[in-house]
Amino acid sequence: MNRRQLLKSILSALAVAGYVQADRASASGMGGMMGNMMGGDSPDHEGMRAMMSPENRGPMRTGMELFQVHAEVHRKVTFLPNGIHAVTISAEPHTVALLQAHVTQMYQRLAEDQPFPYPASRSVPVMFAHPTLYQRKLDYLKDGVAVTETSSDPEMIQVIHAHAREITRFVKEGMPAMMRRMMSS
DSSP, rough: OOOHHHHHHHHHHHHHHTTTOHHHHHTTTTTTHHHHHOOOSSSHHHHHHHTTGGGGGGHHHHHHHHHGGGGEEEEEEETTTTEEEEEEEESSSHHHHHHHHHHHHHHHHHHOOOOOOOOOSSHHHHHHOOOSSSEEEEEEEEEEEEEEEEEEEHHHHHHHHHHHHHHHHHHHHHHHHHEEEEHHH
C-alpha cells in the first residue's frame, strides 16, 4: 500500500467511525476504500483493522477528540536522565476530562497487558511490549494530568523520550502530526 492509499484508507476509516464527515471521504474519491482496507492482508491493513476493532474504539475516540481540541492543550515536558515528567493541561473542562480519560485508559491497558495498536507512533508498540521495563506515575490535576515515566533500561529511556516528543508534536500540530508519521512508515 503506498502512502496515498494509506491516507485514503485512514480517512475512510475515520469517516466510518464518525471522526470525520463521511461525505468528505466520499467526495475525495474514497468511497469503497474502507471495504478494501478492512479486507486486505498487508501489515498496514492489519494495523488499521486492529486499531478500529470494537475493543479499541473507546481509546481511539478519546484520542481523536484530543486531536480535535489540541489547540486547547498546553504541555510542558522535563526530560530526566532516566525518563520524563510531563504536565499536560487545559482551561477547558471537557478537554481536561479527555486528557485524564486518555492517560487512564492507556495505563489501564498497560497494566492489563492489552496492547493498543497505534500506527501513528513508533514508541507506543515498544512501550506496550515491555511495560515492566518502566515505571509510570499519574497524578490528576484540576486542569489536567502530570505523568512521570522512568526506567533503568537505557533503551527504554530512549523510547520514553521519543514518546514524549511524539505527544508534544500531537499537542502542537494536531492531526497533521499523526498523519505525517503514518505516511512516513
